[in-house]
Amino acid sequence: xxxxxxxxxxxxxxxAAQLKEKAKGKYDKLDTxxxxxxxxxxxxxxxxxxxxxxxGHLPRELLIHVAYxxxxxxxxxxxxxxxxxxxxxxxxxxxxxxxxxxxxxxVKGMEDLLEYFRENLSLRPGGITDDEKxxxxxxxxxxxxxxxxxxxxxxxxxxxxxxxxxxQLLKEHENDKQTQR
Amino acid sequence: MTSRLRDExxxxxxxxxxxxxxxxxxxxxxxxxxxxxxxxxxVSDELHKHNFEEKVKVLETGCIGNCKLGPSLxxxxxxxxxxxxxxxxxxxxxxxxxxxxxxLEHLLHRxxxxxxxxxxxxxxxxxxxQRRLVLKNCGMISPGINSYLSNQGYAALAKxxxxxxxxxxxxxxxxxxxxxxxxxxxxxxxxxxAARDTPGAEKYVICNGDEGDPGAFMDRSxxxxxxxxxxxxxxxxxxxxxxGQGYIYVRAEYPLAVxxxxxxxxxxxxxxxxxxxxxxQEFSFDLEIRVGAxxxxxxxxxxxxxxVEGSRGDPNPRPPFPVQKGVWGCPTVINNVETLxxxxxxxxxGAAWFAETGTEKSKGTxxxxxxxxxxxxxxxxxPMGTTLREIIFDIGGGIPAGKKFKAxxxxxxxxxCLTEEHLDLPLDxxxxxxVGSIIGSGGLIIMDEDSCMVDVARYFCDxxxxxxxxxxxxxxxxNKRMLEILEKIISGQGEEKDLQRLEDLALLIKNAxxxxxxxxxxxxxxxxxxxxxDEYLAHIKDKHCPAGVCPELSRYYIDAKExxxxxxxxxxxxxxxxxxxxxxxxxxxxxxxxxxxxxxQEECPFEAIEGGRKRKKVAGV
Numbered sequence: 001x002x003x004x005x006x007x008x009x010x011x012x013x014x015x016a017a018q019l020k021e022k023a024k025g026k027y028d029k030l031d032t033x034x035x036x037x038x039x040x041x042x043x044x045x046x047x048x049x050x051x052x053x054x055x056g057h058l059p060r061e062l063l064i065h066v067a068y069x070x071x072x073x074x075x076x077x078x079x080x081x082x083x084x085x086x087x088x089x090x091x092x093x094x095x096x097x098x099x100x101x102x103x104x105x106x107v108k109g110m111e112d113l114l115e116y117f118r119e120n121l122s123l124r125p126g127g128i129t130d131d132e133k134x135x136x137x138x139x140x141x142x143x144x145x146x147x148x149x150x151x152x153x154x155x156x157x158x159x160x161x162x163x164x165x166x167x168q169l170l171k172e173h174e175n176d177k178q179t180q181r
Numbered sequence: 182m183t184s185r186l187r188d189e190x191x192x193x194x195x196x197x198x199x200x201x202x203x204x205x206x207x208x209x210x211x212x213x214x215x216x217x218x219x220x221x222x223x224v225s226d227e228l229h230k231h232n233f234e235e236k237v238k239v240l241e242t243g244c245i246g247n248c249k250l251g252p253s254l255x256x257x258x259x260x261x262x263x264x265x266x267x268x269x270x271x272x273x274x275x276x277x278x279x280x281x282x283x284x285l286e287h288l289l290h291r292x293x294x295x296x297x298x299x300x301x302x303x304x305x306x307x308x309x310x311q312r313r314l315v316l317k318n319c320g321m322i323s324p325g326i327n328s329y330l331s332n333q334g335y336a337a338l339a340k341x342x343x344x345x346x347x348x349x350x351x352x353x354x355x356x357x358x359x360x361x362x363x364x365x366x367x368x369x370x371x372x373x374x375a376a377r378d379t380p381g382a383e384k385y386v387i388c389n390g391d392e393g394d395p396g397a398f399m400d401r402s403x404x405x406x407x408x409x410x411x412x413x414x415x416x417x418x419x420x421x422x423x424x425g426q427g428y429i430y431v432r433a434e435y436p437l438a439v440x441x442x443x444x445x446x447x448x449x450x451x452x453x454x455x456x457x458x459x460x461x462q463e464f465s466f467d468l469e470i471r472v473g474a475x476x477x478x479x480x481x482x483x484x485x486x487x488x489v490e491g492s493r494g495d496p497n498p499r500p501p502f503p504v505q506k507g508v509w510g511c512p513t514v515i516n517n518v519e520t521l522x523x524x525x526x527x528x529x530x531g532a533a534w535f536a537e538t539g540t541e542k543s544k545g546t547x548x549x550x551x552x553x554x555x556x557x558x559x560x561x562x563x564p565m566g567t568t569l570r571e572i573i574f575d576i577g578g579g580i581p582a583g584k585k586f587k588a589x590x591x592x593x594x595x596x597x598c599l600t601e602e603h604l605d606l607p608l609d610x611x612x613x614x615x616v617g618s619i620i621g622s623g624g625l626i627i628m629d630e631d632s633c634m635v636d637v638a639r640y641f642c643d644x645x646x647x648x649x650x651x652x653x654x655x656x657x658x659x660n661k662r663m664l665e666i667l668e669k670i671i672s673g674q675g676e677e678k679d680l681q682r683l684e685d686l687a688l689l690i691k692n693a694x695x696x697x698x699x700x701x702x703x704x705x706x707x708x709x710x711x712x713x714x715d716e717y718l719a720h721i722k723d724k725h726c727p728a729g730v731c732p733e734l735s736r737y738y739i740d741a742k743e744x745x746x747x748x749x750x751x752x753x754x755x756x757x758x759x760x761x762x763x764x765x766x767x768x769x770x771x772x773x774x775x776x777x778x779x780x781x782q783e784e785c786p787f788e789a790i791e792g793g794r795k796r797k798k799v800a801g802v
Contacts, residue, residue, distance in 0.1 A: 041490070041491065042489070042490045042491030042492075043491055044491045044492065045474055045488070045491050045492075046491070048474075049433070049472065049474060076492075079493050080492065080493045083476060083493035083494065083650070084473075084474035084475050084476050084493070084494075085474075085475035085476065086433050086474045086475035087474060087475075101395075102395030102396055103395040103396035103552075103553070103590060103593065103624070103626045103640070103641075104395075104396050104552035104553050104558075104626055106395075106640055107552075107553045107554060107626060107627075107628055107632060108553070108554075139434060139475075140393065140395055140475070140477060140644065140647075140648070141393070141394070141395035141396065141397075141434070142210075142434050143210070143392060143397070143398040143401040143432075143434060143435060144210050144211050144214055144398065145395075145396050145397075145398050145550060145552035145553075145558070145624070145626075146211045146248030146249070146398070146550070146551070146552050146558035146559045146560075147211040147214050147215060147248060147251070147558075148552060148553075148558075150214055157210065157213060157214040158214055159211055159214030159215050160214075160215065
C-alpha cells in the first residue's frame with residue numbers, strides 16, 4: 001500500500017506543484033477552510049461543500065489543490081464530487097434555475113417548464129445559455145411537494161408554478177439584476 | 182358549522198379586545214414558496230402603523246399542514262383561519278378583524294364539497310379526521326425551545342434520566358410496538374436492544390433525515406416545525422443504548438431544516454439537555470449535524486454511514502448490521518426522524534397509551550405527505566390502518582376538476598402503486614406489502630386519469646438509474662436496461678416479449694442487488710405491470726397511449742363510426758394530411774404528414790377525431 005501511495009504521489013506532486021504556482025492567490029480563501037479541517041478524518045465532503053459555497057462551482061484546479069492539501073488521492077476527491085449530485089464542476093449562469101423533478105412535480109407537469117426553457121432559451125438540464133445568463137439543473141425533490149410544481153430561481157423558491165407566473169418571475173429577476181449593477 | 186355556532190364565533194370575535202390577540206403565521210417551506218414572509222412583513226407593518234406591535238404578537242410557526250390554504254394565518258384566541266393571503270390583505274386583517282372585531286368572510290376557506298365557510302381549523306374535515314401525535318406541535322408553536330418546554334418538552338427526558346434505567350426505556354419502547362417509520366418497519370425497541378447488547382466502549386446514534394424519496398416531506402416538516410422533539414427522541418435513544426455521540430444527517434436540499442436544527446442544538450446545549458452530565462445526571466451526550474450533498478442512496482443505512490464518515494456514500498453488505506458495526510466500526514443505531522419524534526410521547530405517556538392507536542401489528546399513527554392530483558395537499562397524520570379512501574376523499578377532499586382517481590403511489594421509487602380496488606385497504610406495513618407496495622416513508626402521490634402508468638414506471642426507473650451508486654452490477658446495468666425497454670415501449674416500438682423481459686430483469690435486480698435501493702428499484706415497474714397490464718398492452722399492441730401522455734403514441738385519428746364526411750377537417754388542416762377514403766364516405770389522417778396541431782379535433786362538429794396528446798397545463802388545478 002505504502003509503495004502504491006508513494007508512486008502515486010510521484011506522478012501527482014509535480015503537476016500539483018506547478019498548478020499550485022499557477023493558482024497562487026486564487027484559492028487563498030479556501031486555505032483557511034483547509035487549515036481548519038486538515039489532519040482530521042471524514043472531512044472531504046465538508047471541505048468541498050464550503051469550497052462550492054465560496055466559488056460557486058468546483059473546477060479541476062481546485063480539486064487538485066484540495067487533494068494536495070488534504071493529502072488524499074485526486075481520484076478519491078473526484079469520486080466524491082462525481083457521486084453527489086449537488087457538486088458542480090461547471091460554472092453557473094448569472095441566474096441559476098433549478099426545476100424540481102420530484103414525483104409530485106412530475107405529476108403536476110414539471111416537464112412543461114423544462115419544455116419552456118428548451119424552446120425559449122434553448123436550455124436543457126445541466127446546460128447554460130451562450131451569454132452565461134441562465135443555467136438550468138433539475139433537483140430530485142425539494143420536499144415542497146404540496147406546492148408542486150416548484151422552481152428555484154437564484155436560490156429563491158417559488159411554488160404552484162404556471163407558465164405565466166414563470167415569465168413574470170424571470171422578468172422580475174432580470175430587472176433586479178440590472179438595478180444591482 | 183351551524184348558524185348558532187357561527188353567531189357565537191362572531192360574537193366572540195367582536196368581544197375580544199385587540200391586545201388579547203396573537204397571530205400565528207405558517208412559515209413552512211411550501212408557504213414560503215408562495216411568499217408568506219412578505220405577508221408577515223405586511224401584517225407587522227400594519228400593526229406598527231396602529232402602534233399595536235407590542236400588544237399583538239405575530240409568530241411564525243412550522244408547517245400547519247394544509248398547504249392548499251397557504252399562505253395562511255390563524256388569529257387567536259378565536260382560532261379563525263384566513264387563507265390564500267396576499268400582502269394586500271394585511272390591512273383589512275388588522276383594521277377589520279384585529280382592531281375592529283369583524284370577521285372577513287371572503288378570506289375564509291370555503292369547503293369545496295359542502296360549499297360551507299370554515300372558520301377554524303377544528304371545522305375543517307382536513308384536520309377533524311386526523312389524529313396528530315407526532316405533528317401535535319407542528320404549526321402550533323414557534324420552533325424555539327421555550328415554546329417546546331411549555332408544551333411538556335423535555336419532560337420525557339427528565340423522567341427517563343431520573344426514574345428509568347436504560348433497559349426500562351428500551352422495554353417501554355419495545356412494548357409500545359413502535360416500528361421504524363423510514364420504510365423498513367423494523368421494531369425500534371429490538372434495534373436498540375441489539376445495539377445495547379453489542380459490546381463496545383463507544384456507541385453512536387444517528388437520526389436519518391435524508392428524506393430522499395421524491396414526494397415525501399414529513400421529515401422536513403418535523404425538523405423545521407418541531408426540531409426539539411427530534412432532539413429529545415435522539416437523546417433518549419442515546420441514553421437507552423449508551424451512546425456518547427450522535428449525528429443528524431440532513432439533506433442539503435433542506436436548508437431551513439438545517440438552520441432550525443442548528444439553532445435547536447444550540448438552545449439545548451445552553452439548557453443542559455446536551456453536553457456533559459445532562460440534567461446533572463451521569464449521562465453525557467452531544468451531537469453534530471452532517472449535511473448531505475444530494476444522493477438518494479444515502480438514505481440506506483450502510484450508505485449513510487460511509488457518507489457520515491466523509492466518503493462517497495457507497496452501501497456495504499449486511500451483516501454486519503450497523504447495530505453491530507456502524508460509524509467508525511462502532512455499534513450504531515440509525516432511526517428515522519418521525520420514529521424519533523414518536524419517542525418522547527411514548528416514554529412520557531407509556532407504551533399502553535401508544536399501543537391504543539393503530540392496528541394489531543402496526544401501532545401508533547403515520548404521517549403521510551399528500552400531494553399530486555388531490556384537492557388538499559399537505560401533511561396528514563392518521564392512525565395506522567386508516568383506509569386510502571378516507572385519506573384521499575375525506576381528508577384530501579377528492580380529485581380536483583371532476584377527474585377520476587387512477588392510482589396512488591406509495592413509498593416513492595422503492596414502492597408501488599395502489600389502485601381503485603385498494604381504496605378500502607387499511608394502510609399499514611403488512612397490508613401494503615401484501616399488495617406489492619410499501620408504506621415507505623409515507624409519501625402519497627395521487628394520480629388521476631391524465632397520468633400514463635407506463636410513463637410513471639419510466640419516471641421511477643430513470644430516477645433509480647440516476648441514483649444507483651454503481652457499486653453492484655445488477656442495479657447499475659439492470660436499471661439502465663429496464664429503462665431502455667420502457668423507452669422502447671413508450672416510443673411505440675414495444676413487442677409483447679418485452680413484458681416478459683421486463684419481468685425477468687426486475688426479478689433478477691431484486692434478488693441480486695446489494696442494498697435496499699437495488700432490491701426495491703424494480704418495484705414501481707412490477708407494480709404498474711401488475712395493476713395496469715392493459716395499459717402496457719395498449720402501448721404495445723394498439724400503439725396507443727390511453728392517457729394521451731406519450732407523444733409518439735398519442736397521434737390523432739378519425740373514428741370512422743362518428744365521421745359524417747363533412748370535409749371540414751380536410752379544409753382546415755394546414756398540412757393537408759386529411760383525405761377522403763374513396764367510396765367509403767369517411768375521412769382519414771395520414772400519420773406521416775400530420776404535425777399534431779390539433780386544429781381538426783377542436784373544429785370537428787361530430788367529435789369524431791380522437792387521440793392527441795393531452796397537454797398537462799402546468800398547475801392547471
